Amino acid sequence: MNWVVLLGATLALMLIANYLSSSAAIMGTILTGFGLLVALLSYFHIGLIEREQFEKMELEELSKSRGSESLFVTAAADTFPAKRSREQFERFFIPTCTALLFLLQAAAAYFPWQRLAVMPPLIADRAKLAMSLLGLMGLILFLLGKYSSGLARLKGLKLLRPGAAYMQLSAYACLAVIGATAAVLSGFPKVDLIIARVLCCVSGLAAVETLLALVLEGYRVRVQGREARLLYESRLVGLLGQPEAIITTAAHALDYQFGFKVSDTWFYRFLEKALGWMLLVQLGVLVLSTCFVIIEPGDEALLECFGKPMGQNGVIGPGLHIKPPWPIGQTRIFPTERIQTFLVGAEPEQSPTIAWTVIHTKEENFLVSGELNSQIPANQQTGVRSPPVSLLSVSIPVHYQITNLATWAYINEDPITLLTNIAEREVVLYLASANFDDLMSRGRGAAAEALRRNIQKEADAKDLGARITFVGLEDIHPPTKVAGVFEQVVGASETRESKILTARAHAISTNAWAAGESFKRVTTAEADQHGAITNSASRALLFANQQLAYSAAPGYKGVYEEQARLEAMIDNSEDARKYILATTNVPNIPIFNLEDKIRADLIERLPAPTGK
Amino acid sequence: MNRKPLTLAVAFVLLIIFGLMLFVYQVRLSEVAVVTLFGKIAQVNTNAGPGLRLPYPIEKVFKLDQRIQNFEGRDKFEEIKLHDQNIIFLSVYVGYRISDPTNFFIKFLNGSIPVAERAMDDIVRSSKLEVAGRHDFSDFISSNPQQMKFALIESEILGEVQRRVNEQHYGVEIKFVQIQKVGLPESVTQNVFDRMTAERQNYISEIQSQGELESTRIKSSADSTAAKMIYDADAQAFTIRGEGEAQMMTNLQVLQQNPDLATFNMQISAMEQFLKKKTTLVLDMSTSPLQWLQMSEAGKTNK
Numbered sequence: 011m012n013w014v015v016l017l018g019a020t021l022a023l024m025l026i027a028n029y030l031s032s033s034a035a036i037m038g039t040i041l042t043g044f045g046l047l048v049a050l051l052s053y054f055h056i057g058l059i060e061r062e063q064f065e066k067m068e069l070e071e072l073s074k075s076r077g078s079e080s081l082f083v084t085a086a087a088d089t090f091p092a093k094r095s096r097e098q099f100e101r102f103f104i105p106t107c108t109a110l111l112f113l114l115q116a117a118a119a120y121f122p123w124q125r126l127a128v129m130p131p132l133i134a135d136r137a138k139l140a141m142s143l144l145g146l147m148g149l150i151l152f153l154l155g156k157y158s159s160g161l162a163r164l165k166g167l168k169l170l171r172p173g174a175a176y177m178q179l180s181a182y183a184c185l186a187v188i189g190a191t192a193a194v195l196s197g198f199p200k201v202d203l204i205i206a207r208v209l210c211c212v213s214g215l216a217a218v219e220t221l222l223a224l225v226l227e228g229y230r231v232r233v234q235g236r237e238a239r240l241l242y243e244s245r246l247v248g249l250l251g252q253p254e255a256i257i258t259t260a261a262h263a264l265d266y267q268f269g270f271k272v273s274d275t276w277f278y279r280f281l282e283k284a285l286g287w288m289l290l291v292q293l294g295v296l297v298l299s300t301c302f303v304i305i306e307p308g309d310e311a312l313l314e315c316f317g318k319p320m321g322q323n324g325v326i327g328p329g330l331h332i333k334p335p336w337p338i339g340q341t342r343i344f345p346t347e348r349i350q351t352f353l354v355g356a357e358p359e360q361s362p363t364i365a366w367t368v369i370h371t372k373e374e375n376f377l378v379s380g381e382l383n384s385q386i387p388a389n390q391q392t393g394v395r396s397p398p399v400s401l402l403s404v405s406i407p408v409h410y411q412i413t414n415l416a417t418w419a420y421i422n423e424d425p426i427t428l429l430t431n432i433a434e435r436e437v438v439l440y441l442a443s444a445n446f447d448d449l450m451s452r453g454r455g456a457a458a459e460a461l462r463r464n465i466q467k468e469a470d471a472k473d474l475g476a477r478i479t480f481v482g483l484e485d486i487h488p489p490t491k492v493a494g495v496f497e498q499v500v501g502a503s504e505t506r507e508s509k510i511l512t513a514r515a516h517a518i519s520t521n522a523w524a525a526g527e528s529f530k531r532v533t534t535a536e537a538d539q540h541g542a543i544t545n546s547a548s549r550a551l552l553f554a555n556q557q558l559a560y561s562a563a564p565g566y567k568g569v570y571e572e573q574a575r576l577e578a579m580i581d582n583s584e585d586a587r588k589y590i591l592a593t594t595n596v597p598n599i600p601i602f603n604l605e606d607k608i609r610a611d612l613i614e615r616l617p618a619p620t621g622k
Numbered sequence: 623m624n625r626k627p628l629t630l631a632v633a634f635v636l637l638i639i640f641g642l643m644l645f646v647y648q649v650r651l652s653e654v655a656v657v658t659l660f661g662k663i664a665q666v667n668t669n670a671g672p673g674l675r676l677p678y679p680i681e682k683v684f685k686l687d688q689r690i691q692n693f694e695g696r697d698k699f700e701e702i703k704l705h706d707q708n709i710i711f712l713s714v715y716v717g718y719r720i721s722d723p724t725n726f727f728i729k730f731l732n733g734s735i736p737v738a739e740r741a742m743d744d745i746v747r748s749s750k751l752e753v754a755g756r757h758d759f760s761d762f763i764s765s766n767p768q769q770m771k772f773a774l775i776e777s778e779i780l781g782e783v784q785r786r787v788n789e790q791h792y793g794v795e796i797k798f799v800q801i802q803k804v805g806l807p808e809s810v811t812q813n814v815f816d817r818m819t820a821e822r823q824n825y826i827s828e829i830q831s832q833g834e835l836e837s838t839r840i841k842s843s844a845d846s847t848a849a850k851m852i853y854d855a856d857a858q859a860f861t862i863r864g865e866g867e868a869q870m871m872t873n874l875q876v877l878q879q880n881p882d883l884a885t886f887n888m889q890i891s892a893m894e895q896f897l898k899k900k901t902t903l904v905l906d907m908s909t910s911p912l913q914w915l916q917m918s919e920a921g922k923t924n925k
Contacts, residue, residue: 135684135685138643138647139678139682141643142640142643142644142678143678145636145639145640145643146640146644149636149637149640290631290635293635314650314651315671316648316649316670316671316672317648317649317650317651317653317670317671317672318650318651318670318671319651319670324651337643337648375805375811376803377763377804377805377806379763379764379765380765380821396706396708396758396759396760397759397760397763397764397765398817399763399806399814400814400817400818400821401806401811401814401815401818419652420651420652420689421689421690422689422690422692422717423652423687423689423690423691423692424691424692427692428690428692428715428717431692431694431715431800431802432800434802434803435715435800435801435802438801438802438803438804439770439772439801442762442763442764442770442772442804443763443764443765443766443767443770445765472690472717472797472798488818489815491815492815492818492819492822495818495819495822495823495826496822498822498826499822499825499826499829501826502825502826502827502829502830502833503829505829505830505833506829506830506832506833506836507833508833509833509834509836509837510833510836510837510840512837513836513837513838513839513840513841513844514840516840516841516844517840517841517843517844517847518844520841520844520845520847520848521844521847521848521851523848524847524848524849524850524851524852525851527848527851527852527855528851528852528854528855528858529855530855531852531855531856531858531859532855532858532859532862534859535858535859535860535861535862535863535866536862538862538863538866539862539863539865539866539867539869540866541866542863542866542867542869542870543866543869543870543873545870546869546870546871546872546873546874547873549873549874550873550874550875550876550877553876553877553879553880553883553884553887554876556883556887557879557880557883560880560882560883560886561880564882571886572910574886574890575890575910576910576911578890578893578894578897579893579897581894582893582894582897582898583897583901583903585898585899585901586897586901586902586903587901587902587903588902588903588905589902589903589904589905590905590906590907590912591904591905591906591907600904602902602904
């Protein structure tokens, strides 16, 4: 009846895999399906052997009743149809089915490998029910597999062994699916795919083994009376389905290697006897370990018993805590002391230099209002004037801390997304009425503080249980497309300052020159005044003395006049060119060339004419 | 013989675990459990803690999260034409909680949150378009914060969504609808960039003109001051010279005692100046003292 159990298990696993959307469950279904095929083969095989045995018994009875067997000995081949059927079945049908099994195992290893990765994720809401059913099914498969493998040890029932091995493998597959589902629930979504791929590998290895068995069957030495291993029976599946068999196999290998019976040693015997208990103790330790929880510094946890917070509000701090075992008692750990961050706007790339004119992030532009120009006409239909807008590239980090864990965890389903949305809304709202230039210069600090305050107020209104510790406006600047012209404004300011400084330098030099020139002119005038006064005084004194001399020899041709005239001529005509007309009685007509004399050096430096 | 109690023990433990999983369910503080008996709602358990149930498929337990859910909708950033013909992009986010688990469970495929949000998204989107279309651009963006109507717009959308949700008996309470982002169409964005560029060019011209103006002002002021200083100095110089000449004339009044001598002196002085540079004198023998040359020649001849 192995095939009936495996048929039921295959169908149930198929439904559970579909219900749970689990990759591992799909692969478990496929492996159980192979078990169904093998169990069916065994079932028909057993039927044929039973028929053969009945036929043999009938023949023996008949021969006893007739007293002679010479007639039947000669015609054996024609008189054993059941035996012939069994031989035909083993010769043709089993290899064909084994080849089919190989193809299916190979296909199951190859095709799902990639497709499992694109499957929809496991449905967590349905996990618990599915885990219960899988557990129940795994238990049934395990117990029946054990029973069946026990029966297979009896003489004549060895054909039950392949199906029993697959039943036990299916039981372990169910356990693996439960483990994968639990891991997904615990926040490790990849485990489902990993387990599914491990089961793919099992299918692939089984395919290799089946192929080898098919190839080697053709070269097997057939000895009369020696029972051959079943072609469709997998040693790998047997080992995986009966882990204790691995120890036996290992013991045989050790016996062979060391040359004595390792399996007879006390350690091996102890291990063989105590393995089950050890596993059970390990399971107990595992369950016991879920009774303790260690909360790291900076974290807090919510401790729930049957979903209800334990204690006052279920919040426990750092340290070791005792709790009911899983799944009755569950803890959810949150980093309450740690400063957590998120960004409003785009995330900037890591760069040593952040320049407005160089794209350093996928820009996310926010609207900023401009000053309403009174000359812009109002909309004719509505009578409303639309304000001009500017765009601002924004990347604002927001730091926060969980202050009230119970509120944080129990009021909002996704508090982090809600806080992000609140921050984004407050940034949009603030920028919509902010002054562009003020925001990027002296108003930056005030804007950051105002934003922090607004976000905190809104978070408190929504019972988030978080404290906003910091809002940064570091990376807030004009979009890259227009950043260049903003930098030109700085250049223009520099030019303005340069012109003003040049003008100031001009003013300083002009004023200094004017002051100097003024001083010079005044002092010159003062000197002139002094000269005029002193000169006139001295002239007056001189005149008084001259007057005495003049009065002694007055008039024209007087001595004084003559002396004065001659002295003046001698003293002052030293550099004058003088021509004296010596002849007085000849009517000479002197002709003067008053042209300027050509400079001698010019003539002297002319090149001398050559003879050529 | 040893294996039998072990198998039994393992089976017993496993049976207890799976039995618990089949007959007991948990309800968290933030959850409400809807228990169905053969598909019919048998119980709505809002009390946190353990609950008993019949195994699947007789009884099914559906747990609904009663915390405030936050969703943003499928068409997050949507183009909207406003009352004053402006066009903006607008996105909102919504917070809601399950207020009537029975209705919510029935209406939305066993209380499926994604299904409920798909249904509510249509209502939110429609309400958003309707309310925003009644407002002007200046209600969203304004240099005067008092003129902005963010809160009013949000409350209008909230009222509209709540009304429609109540009419449909969705079993949810809309806690808030808030504007998440406001933007402009791509084509308008380029125009905004042009305006921003022109605005900055305006600043640049203004700053440069300020420089020119200030420079000219400083230079002109300096030139003017210099000229004034020169003029003042000249005036002072003229005064000083005048005073000097006045004093000189007082001193020279003595010349009036002998005008002939004074005239002679002035002529002599003038002649001195006259002879100083580049002067060529053509003198005949009668010029004093050259007549002495002529007289000596005549003496030689007489001898």
